[in-house]
Amino acid sequence: MTTDYKGAVRPDALLTSWQDTPARQAIVDYVDRAVQEGGAQYVPPxxxxxxxxxxxxxxxEKPMPVELGFILQQLAERAEQDPGLRAHQPWQAARDxxxxxxxxVITKHYQGDDSELxxxxDGILQAFADMSVETYAEIAERFLRTTRHPTFGRLLRECTYLPMVELLRYLEAHGFTTYIASGGDRDFMRPITEEVYGIPAERIIxxxxxxxxxxxxxxxxxxxxxxxDGFDDGPMKPVRIWxxxxxxxxxxxxxxxGxxxxxxxxxxxSRPGLRLLILHDDADREFSYTAGAETSIERARAQDWTVVSMKNDWATIFADESRGSVRGG
Amino acid sequence: MTTDYKGAVRPDALLTSWQDTPARQAIVDYVDRAVQEGGAQYVPPxxxxxxxxxxxxxxxEKPMPVELGFILQQLAERAEQDPGLRAHQPWQAARDxxxxxxxxVITKHYQGDDSELxxxxDGILQAFADMSVETYAEIAERFLRTTRHPTFGRLLRECTYLPMVELLRYLEAHGFTTYIASGGDRDFMRPITEEVYGIPAERIIxxxxxxxxxxxxxxxxxxxxxxxDGFDDGPMKPVRIWxxxxxxxxxxxxxxxGxxxxxxxxxxxSRPGLRLLILHDDADREFSYTAGAETSIERARAQDWTVVSMKNDWATIFADESRGSVRGG
Structure with a gap:
């Protein structure tokens, strides 16, 4: 890591998995301006x-969102216990x-049709009705700790993007407070967010x-x-964040x-923000897709948001690659 | 303040406005056990x-909740602007x-009848419909900064209980994270909670x-x-806290x-908690009342919760008395 003259780690050395590209520079420039007291774009801590x-x-999130795998497992277990459920969706799909x-279901949602969603x-909500939050957290945590990604083979909790985890630490090193605002279930993620992202349960929305x-x-x-209670996607994200x-x-x-x-x-x-849109364009190391992101990509180009290409802007995607690449270094 | 041999302020010196009574001792004992690593009642940070x-x-909260004063002011302003409203509740009551x-309205609520509430x-919600959260925060903050308590004459924001503010600091000094879980409006309090309680907006429920x-x-x-969206009282408090x-x-x-x-x-x-019930029994320095608290007092006695008597357990109630009492000392 890069250190300053006193030997301390320089915060921008936290972004080691990023290529030296305009996307990384946009992040560093934004943060530099935000922390510069007296500057026109200073942001109080x-x-x-x-x-x-x-x-x-x-x-x-591919080949399917992690949470969906968990839900399917839970629904399939219930269909095993109760044969009457097997002829109906979503239990049928889960079991088969x-x-x-x-x-x-997902594609239709992004097309604005939530009938199958x-x-x-409804099936999911029935599956967990009357369960205590502690019990749910236990079974979610067990799933997240033990299940492997169907394509990569690594554990699900090792499928986090290293450059983004570095970015969380980089922002925190500059006095930012980080939150997750997910369309996925808040309580599903909470048991492991501190471990995998360094973000505790109380900062998960x-x-x-x-x-x-x-x-x-x-x-x-x-x-x-x-x-x-609330589906935290689209216009609900600003609402629930606030x-x-x-x-x-x-x-x-x-x-x-979304x-x-x-x-x-x-x-x-009066106070410009930093907006990052992650582009999944790396079929070799992750997945390449734009379905469900078409409008966001257009908006990013039109409004000068920072588009982050996984292929071009990230030297490393997953930490286990990183451990491999620095071996002996 | 009491200092230890290194000159640092000893945390229990933070509770200077508390009398040396069983209530204070229950707090100190609980916290001592909670922070003792390896102890049977240790609580991880x-x-x-x-x-x-x-x-x-x-x-x-007497003679009426602060927020109600704010709402009445807002409703009265609207009744001035729109004479058609004046014949209807709640505008009529606000204007008159x-x-x-x-x-x-309040008494009926505590009796389980919410028809007038x-x-x-409805009147309140109409008054603020379509207002941005920033505008609401501005008018709430202005009210809270400039309005005086009708009985005491001091500013509303000086009507906080000094022993409780000390307790917040005492708990934080022992690694606790403090939150407000109020039946009142979250967004009304947020503009000043950091200043008056040291609790920032994101820890207001x-x-x-x-x-x-x-x-x-x-x-x-x-x-x-x-x-x-949610009335945060009674059984909703645990729900919204979680x-x-x-x-x-x-x-x-x-x-x-509630x-x-x-x-x-x-x-x-498996992990005993500390439950404090504040008893308003000091007609001289604050108010004496049990209306709306009858069942909670019974429950506290039955379940060994710690009842805090404002009269007997608090040496000082408001900070300006405190400043008075230490004058010249």
Missing amino acids: SERIAVFDNDGTLWC QDYAWLGH TVLL GTSAGLRYRGDDTGGSVVYQAKL SRIGRRPVVAAGNSN DIPMLGYAGRP | SERIAVFDNDGTLWC QDYAWLGH TVLL GTSAGLRYRGDDTGGSVVYQAKL SRIGRRPVVAAGNSN DIPMLGYAGRP
């Missing part, structure tokens, strides 16, 4: 809020591993099921309801159409 | 979550300063109006909807029946 989408922005049906969500308090003589518990933080972010990173309002919300004319 | 009700727990009607809430994102070419804004933090608190402080589920939720059989 309390206002240095950075929000990150999760799936496809901080870790791999019918990824085509599930792919359609509703069927899937995301989709959530309704909850209710079930009191008893020993303190009671919070349990899930069979209804959605609800949670009470401040408007200045840095936002996303990778799909992130457009969040990216637009970061910064304002 | 990440689990040291402390939640505080606001009105009547951290600051004065009819505190009797408003008192009934709904009328009041409370009642909230629905929000929506209104996009535009310059980043858009988050604005209020004319509907309630949603927000992702952890179960170990310390909770409240002062009314705080019972939150107090019950703090701790569990």
